[in-house]
Amino acid sequence: MAITMGLAEAKANFSRVTSEVNRTGKPVTILKNNKPWVVIAPVQHDAVDVAIDFMDEYSDVFSELAK
Known part of the structure; x- marks a missing residue:
């Protein structure tokens, strides 16, 4: 089952949403x-x-670029 939510809800609960995605491995639309x-x-x-x-x-390239 796909998980969806509105933008306002996702914005208000961004940390919780991303934690749940990471925990379950299921994407949220x-x-x-x-x-x-x-x-x-x-x-x-x-x-x-x-x-x-x-x-x-x-x-080595990144080290040179960081100088």
């Missing part, structure tokens, strides 16, 4: 004017792993 607008979804761990690998691979 946010409605604006009763139409789907955005989806809040948990990060897929594969994407995090790819980002970490990328950062590790190019750490």
Whole structure:
């Protein structure tokens, strides 16, 4: 079952909504004017792993850019 809520409710309870998404792993569709607008979804761990690998691979470049 898809979880949906209005934008005002999501805004008022953003921390609770994101905690619930993270806890359950189920995305929440946010409605604006009763139409789907955005989806809040948990990060897929594969994407995090790819980002970490990328950062590790190019750490020397990032170090130079930080100077």
